[in-house]
Amino acid sequence: MSLTLKDGSVFDKNGKLLFLSTEKFIDYIVNGDCCLICGCENQATSFNEEHVLPQWILRNYNLSSKSVTLPNDSPFMYGRYTVPCCISCNLEMSRVFEVPLSELISGGYTEILRYLKNNDPWLIFGWLTLIFLKVHCKDKSFRYILDRSKESPQISDLYEWSDLHHLHCLARSFYTSCTLEKSVFGTLFVLPARTVPPHESFDFLTLYESQSILLRLGDIAFIAVLNDSGAAFSLLKDELKLSAPLSPLQLREILAKVSTINLSLKQRPKFVSKFDAYADRYSISANLPDALEIDDSYSSKYGEILHYCCREYIPFIKDEFGLDVEDDLRNGRWSFLFDENGDFVKNSL
Ligand SMILES: [Zn+2]
Numbered sequence: 001m002s003l004t005l006k007d008g009s010v011f012d013k014n015g016k017l018l019f020l021s022t023e024k025f026i027d028y029i030v031n032g033d034c035c036l037i038c039g040c041e042n043q044a045t046s047f048n049e050e051h052v053l054p055q056w057i058l059r060n061y062n063l064s065s066k067s068v069t070l071p072n073d074s075p076f077m078y079g080r081y082t083v084p085c086c087i088s089c090n091l092e093m094s095r096v097f098e099v100p101l102s103e104l105i106s107g108g109y110t111e112i113l114r115y116l117k118n119n120d121p122w123l124i125f126g127w128l129t130l131i132f133l134k135v136h137c138k139d140k141s142f143r144y145i146l147d148r149s150k151e152s153p154q155i156s157d158l159y160e161w162s163d164l165h166h167l168h169c170l171a172r173s174f175y176t177s178c179t180l181e182k183s184v185f186g187t188l189f190v191l192p193a194r195t196v197p198p199h200e201s202f203d204f205l206t207l208y209e210s211q212s213i214l215l216r217l218g219d220i221a222f223i224a225v226l227n228d229s230g231a232a233f234s235l236l237k238d239e240l241k242l243s244a245p246l247s248p249l250q251l252r253e254i255l256a257k258v259s260t261i262n263l264s265l266k267q268r269p270k271f272v273s274k275f276d277a278y279a280d281r282y283s284i285s286a287n288l289p290d291a292l293e294i295d296d297s298y299s300s301k302y303g304e305i306l307h308y309c310c311r312e313y314i315p316f317i318k319d320e321f322g323l324d325v326e327d328d329l330r331n332g333r334w335s336f337l338f339d340e341n342g343d344f345v346k347n348s349l
Contacts, residue, residue, distance in 0.1 A: 002277045010275055010282070018176050018282050019273055022165045029137065029168065030161050036137060037089035037172045049082035050090050052134040053204065056102040057217065061202040068204065069312070071155050072144055083134050089175065096174045097127045109192045109219045109245075116190065122180065125188050128224045130171040132213050135206050136164060159208060166271045167211065167226055169284055176282055183286035184271065187212075187225040187233040187258055194245035195219070203248055205309065210259035214251060221251045225262045229269035229286045232258035235294070240337075247348040249313055249336040256306040263305075264298040267291065303332030310336075 003011045008021040017039045020028065028034040033042050036050065051058065058064045058078050067075030085093075100123065104115055136159060145152035173180055193216050195201045203216035211226045225232045236257060246254070267289030274283050307329040317323050328334035336348045 002275060002280050004275070004277070012280050012282075016176070018178070019169070019275070022162045025165050025168050026161050030140065030156065033084050035086040035089055036083055036134065037093070037175050038086060040086055042084065046087045047084055048087050048090055050085035050093065050134065051078075052081045052083060052131065052138055053078055054098045054102070056098060057202075060102075060106075061200070061217065063202065070142055071139065071208075072142060072146055074142075074146055076142070081138060083137050092175065093130070097123070097130065101127055105217055105220060112190060112220055121188055121190075122185070124190070124222065125185060125224060125226075126170065126174060128188075128213050128215065128222060129167055129226050131215070132206050132211065132226060133164065133167050133171045136208060164211075166284075169271075169273060170226070173284070178273075179281070179283040181283060181285040183229055183269065183288055184284050185230060186228050187223075187230055187262075189221075189223040189233070189240075189254065189258075191221045191223065191242070191251065191254070192245040193219050193221040193251060194247050203251065205252065205255060207255070207259050207305070207309075210262045210305075212255060212259045212262060214255040216248070216251060219245065221246065223251065223255050223258060225258050227269070227271070228258075228262045228265065229288055231265055231269075231292055232261040234292055235261055241344060242337075243344050244346040247336065249310060250345075250348050252309040252313075253306065253336050256302065256309045259309075260298055260302040260305050261294060263301055264294045265289075266293040266295045299332060303330050306330075306332055306334070 002013060002018065005011075007023050008019075009017065009024045010019040012018050020039055024039070028039045029036055034040060035047070053063070064079040065077065067077050068081055070076050104112055136156065139159070140154050140156035142155045143152040144155050144158060170180070170184070195218070201218050203214060203221075205214045206212070213222070213224050213226070215222045240254065269286040269288050271284060271286050274285065275281070307326075310329055314326055314329070317325055325334050337345060339345055
């Protein structure tokens, strides 16, 4: 029989921490240095470092000495981009996610399509959730203001961690073996990607507020919204008539679209963790809103998010093509996906 603590945290009959209350999540994982997955303390067991982006990605895409751009706009080397994790959870993540996914992704877009025809997409969705969570947990290591003569919060101090608690429950579901009801599944697009020299065969961007992520590995692009119960997918699937592999900027435009939808939902899904103490069962479900509607803020938010997603490409577009798209992006008037007739652009930047 499981044991529920006063704060709502739950242990199973074997003493495994099944569920961390929001309070415990912030205390142990966000502010503490406990294992990201099981919550055990650093001194209690053997620890090592879990790479935010797994090592096979760093190897296959030559990223070890390259840098991610942090939210404070400074670079940080992927090779040192790690979070604390116990050895046992690290090995388990490797077995559950990294071994099968590295093999699957090495087969390219055709192979992943074949996989998705025969399997549900939870493995990919869970993996992206885990990467998103690691990115944001790592942000507790970085100052928001780089100038050390000034006082600065850490980047993670700017996050509302209770909003990320649900993602933590999802990300560790491989460890707790909880049942995830279908309604919990967010938006996931797995799209064919076109690599356009001089851009790399890799792209990575997470957006905190909209809990969304873009990860492009070779000719495969994953775009996910982690907490919308599929709302962005439902609203966009008919609009996105795509007939060729997508360029880096087209993929970022889709990320901007799904993110803005998620931030403009009139009513949101509410996620619930349930426990059956006698059967030792744990499940996560979502209470879905009656209607799927976008509020009036969509247009004003969209330009801002589109500009943010594409900002690092703006100088390149200006130098290579003599186009100044800064204002049009900010106003949400520029599209890399569709031309003025609404037709898909097959040879976009
Ligand atoms: Zn652990």
